[in-house]
Amino acid sequence: MFSIRKIITISDYVTMLNIITGLLAILLNSFSLIYISIIFDSLDGYVARKTNTVSDFGAELDSISDVVSFGVAPAYLLYSNFESTLSLIAAVIFCLCGALRLARFGILNVKGFIGLPIPAGALLLISFCQLINSNLINSILAILIGLLMISDIRYPKYPKKTFICIFAFSLILAIIGIPYFTLLLCLIYAIYGIVKYYKR
Amino acid sequence: MFSIRKIITISDYVTMLNIITGLLAILLNSFSLIYISIIFDSLDGYVARKTNTVSDFGAELDSISDVVSFGVAPAYLLYSNFESTLSLIAAVIFCLCGALRLARFGILNVKGFIGLPIPAGALLLISFCQLINSNLINSILAILIGLLMISDIRYPKYPKKTFICIFAFSLILAIIGIPYFTLLLCLIYAIYGIVKYYKR
Numbered sequence: 001m002f003s004i005r006k007i008i009t010i011s012d013y014v015t016m017l018n019i020i021t022g023l024l025a026i027l028l029n030s031f032s033l034i035y036i037s038i039i040f041d042s043l044d045g046y047v048a049r050k051t052n053t054v055s056d057f058g059a060e061l062d063s064i065s066d067v068v069s070f071g072v073a074p075a076y077l078l079y080s081n082f083e084s085t086l087s088l089i090a091a092v093i094f095c096l097c098g099a100l101r102l103a104r105f106g107i108l109n110v111k112g113f114i115g116l117p118i119p120a121g122a123l124l125l126i127s128f129c130q131l132i133n134s135n136l137i138n139s140i141l142a143i144l145i146g147l148l149m150i151s152d153i154r155y156p157k158y159p160k161k162t163f164i165c166i167f168a169f170s171l172i173l174a175i176i177g178i179p180y181f182t183l184l185l186c187l188i189y190a191i192y193g194i195v196k197y198y199k200r
Numbered sequence: 201m202f203s204i205r206k207i208i209t210i211s212d213y214v215t216m217l218n219i220i221t222g223l224l225a226i227l228l229n230s231f232s233l234i235y236i237s238i239i240f241d242s243l244d245g246y247v248a249r250k251t252n253t254v255s256d257f258g259a260e261l262d263s264i265s266d267v268v269s270f271g272v273a274p275a276y277l278l279y280s281n282f283e284s285t286l287s288l289i290a291a292v293i294f295c296l297c298g299a300l301r302l303a304r305f306g307i308l309n310v311k312g313f314i315g316l317p318i319p320a321g322a323l324l325l326i327s328f329c330q331l332i333n334s335n336l337i338n339s340i341l342a343i344l345i346g347l348l349m350i351s352d353i354r355y356p357k358y359p360k361k362t363f364i365c366i367f368a369f370s371l372i373l374a375i376i377g378i379p380y381f382t383l384l385l386c387l388i389y390a391i392y393g394i395v396k397y398y399k400r
Contacts, residue, residue: 001351001352002347002350002351002352003352004300004304004315004350004352007304008300016296016299016300019295019296019299020292020296023272023275023291023292023295023296024288024292026226026272026276027275027276027279027280027288027291027292056306056307057303057304057306057307060263060302060303060306060307061299061300061303063260063263063264064263064264064267064299064302064303065299067264067267067268068267068268068271068272068295068299071268072223072226072268072272075223075227076226076227079227080227088224088227091223091227092220092223092224092227095219095223095268096216096219096220096223099216099219099261099264099265099268100204100208100216100261102260102264103257103260103261103264104204104207104257106256106257106260107256107257107260115204147202150202150204151201151202152201152202152203152204
């Protein structure tokens with residue numbers, strides 16, 4: 001009756017936690033839950049590699065979960081915070097670009113990333129929204145991040161262990177309501193790609 | 201700078217309309233916009249075949265758009281209508297099962313469908329929510345539809361032209377606030393699969 005159980009691996013359960021927290025972020029209007037989604041999103045790939053359970057099903061589920069947690073949820077929080085026509089348009093552009101970015105990622109096989117990865121884009125947008133209470137600035141930022149996501153700008157995969165520890169620490173701070181460090185790290189990452197692109 | 205334009209075909213633009221209306225259904229708390237999403241979802245495959253633009257990118261984008269319009273949006277409308285713990289749990293189960301259904305569909309290559317297709321599940325849930333104002337009934341229904349989506353029950357592809365015309369007509373009625381016929385058609389479709397499964 002439910003043979004789907006046979007193809008669900010341990011890493012897919014972690015991805016499912018990403019979907020659940022992403023959806024709850026929307027339903028409960030919570031920034032913290034998106035930060036928690038990021039942790040599950042980082043973990044699922046790690047668990048898949050460690051347990052040797054990388055699968056096509058897992059990759060599909062990953063894209064699907066990412067659009068919920070890092071496309072729809074930030075767009076919803078942006079709009080629900082400001083409820084203006086501008087934030088509505090910006091939310092749609094952000095989510096649409098995120099979806100295009102995910103679909104392109106699903107078919108590309110390149111080293112690193114082309115276009116700002118959607119989790120980084122989501123983090124940048126929501127940490128900014130939490131800190132700066134401006135409809136205009138946040139809406140423009142959402143549109144710019146959207147364009148960065150579908151651009152040809154190359155971004156490196158997230159680097160060494162030291163960075164991951166700093167990033168994890170910044171996420172914990174963000175979950176308890178202090179998103180400054182997350183914002184700073186994502187801003188550096190986003191700008192790094194742009195500078196490198198124009199320096200070529 | 202935006203070479204992604206080269207891989208976007210005319211049918212992908214239709215899929216993008218599906219994402220936009222699905223997201224707007226969430227942001228504006230609108231049932232009608234989900235019915236409109238269904239129209240774009242039915243159209244994109246048709247346009248892709250007619251214009252010979254079926255692509256991996258299009259298939260990826262399709263899954264991603266479906267989880268927004270037929271997973272998150274109905275879950276959001278269910279919860280926002282009742283705002284109870286039960287509807288919260290039901291919304292999560294519905295969306296999660298929808299995501300699993302989409303990921304499985306992405307890797308399977310079989311005739312017909314295994315598990316209730318997510319657009320049919322979404323239509324059934326939202327038309328019911330619109331007509332029956334009961335937290336308990338709608339929450340239980342959402343969970344049952346979720347289970348149907350991840351079940352092994354086989355469903356036929358939507359049949360001949362006559363049916364499509366009736367379905368299109370029922371959708372137009374639903375968009376203007378009369379979802380009875382859509383509910384009836386989806387209910388017949390959902391029950392047909394169950395009866396056939398147990399009659400084997």
